[in-house]
Amino acid sequence: MSLAIDVADLNKSFGDKHVVQDLTIQVAGGRICGFLGPNGSGKTTTLRMLCGLLTPDSGRGACLGFDILSQAEEIKRRTGYMTQRFSLYEDLSISENLEFVARVYGLDRRGERVDEALDHLGLAGRRDQLAGALSGGWKQRLALAAATLHEPQLLLLDEPTAGVDPKARRTFWDEIHALAGRGLTVLVSTHYMDEAERCHEIAYISYGRLIARGTAAEVVAGSHLVTFHGEGPDIDRIGEEIARKPGVESVAPFGAALHVSGTDRKALEAAIAPYRREPYRWDEVPPTLEDVFIHLMGQAQDNYP
Template sequence: MTQYFSMWGNLTIRENLLFIARLYSLDRRRDRVERALSELGLTARQHQLAKELSGGWKQRMALAACMLHEPVLLFLDEPTAGVDPKARREFWQMLHQLSDRGISILVSTHYMDEAERCHKVAYLSYGRLLANGTIASIIASQNLITMRTSGAGLTLLESQLQRLPDIEQTVIFGNQLYITSRDEAKLKSALFAFTQQGYEFCKVDTNLEDAFTYLMKNNCEKN
């Protein structure tokens, strides 16, 4: 399944699916189309022109087309790029339903929350495989410690922390600042001075984005 819409806008959803079934000389075409429409929640929209669909519904239709030949393996190239959050969530719910039926699904994505939905992930950077395994194993392998603080002046605090040798990375999300290091004792020591300024730091779980960012940083430094 391609990243961008690659079906026929002047055909309805149903016509698109029937046309694809004919292209691949599939048997039981109408039965296959009916099943795909039902499974992907497209029955009520089956007579709507494809060009009139939102991004999320276009991707549903594309997935329905991929399911016509009853595959055991699906390749999806950034299937939710440009899709709104609600449609993204619904699309991934459908993927998990397909996975529960025994279908293997390989997805490329830039969204870390989507990667965290997968049973296993592989991290590719400039053609190099940097990590491969479960989410938990990849995060654990980086041995990162993450602390969090909140309050005023986070941008200034972040710039000060970034100059310290034992700080690997920092990132601001809303009114919270996350600080990552590989040495918990040195991290706490580095942060102690800032507690005198009124900041409170608490340890939190390192997430996949932290691990991937660290992997990318190290890979760039080695090259």
């Protein structure tokens, strides 16, 4: 498959803070790539460089076959970008917002395109409702309709499902997969591990550097993380004790269970050995993507001067 995103050695600084450092990433056309990382790691800055809203301080590459430095306007016309915060006009109705977007892009058949978008995303019955009166899930649908109204080839989504309920998130992701099935390339930043697992591949960025890349299974395997799952009444009470043991990188409660993780199997076994007795039970389990996320965060170094 041809590459929709193919950039190398991207750098961007704001004052003394080096926000994106030597970032290289490739995404094939029609793929959904999850963009993971802690807050302040440069995800939003990277998205804005890819779609031409920010110019890299250095680096090279192309999006949709256009040079990111010299052909940013061509990339903008072919890209949909959904920001973290709802950015449409709250004092306009749903249909008025979409009509405005259609005019900005100079689209033909504006009324027809707006009607199709309203029908497709289930917004037709609310077309005259003010955007500011919508719930989070409906605002999300409207923002997605606006970002895809001009039929882009690349869709950049910046934490698009923050603050919406699980049903709305699932509906949203069903639509994203449908769009990808029609050839749209999607790069989506998220903090939800279940969403990351729905992506074809993921990229983990921490403090401006790309430190893990591949499918979810490949990233988990590449972490070389070992995880023990412990169960028992009030097991969370021994979590702090275990966390202080050598070789333990993280201890995460999961309901009435604990996940104890690290890369040194012998050290982990020694750490939980005093608690291998009734009423506790321990089993080695495959690490979850969340276990790996916490592990990678612990390895990263803050780039704040």
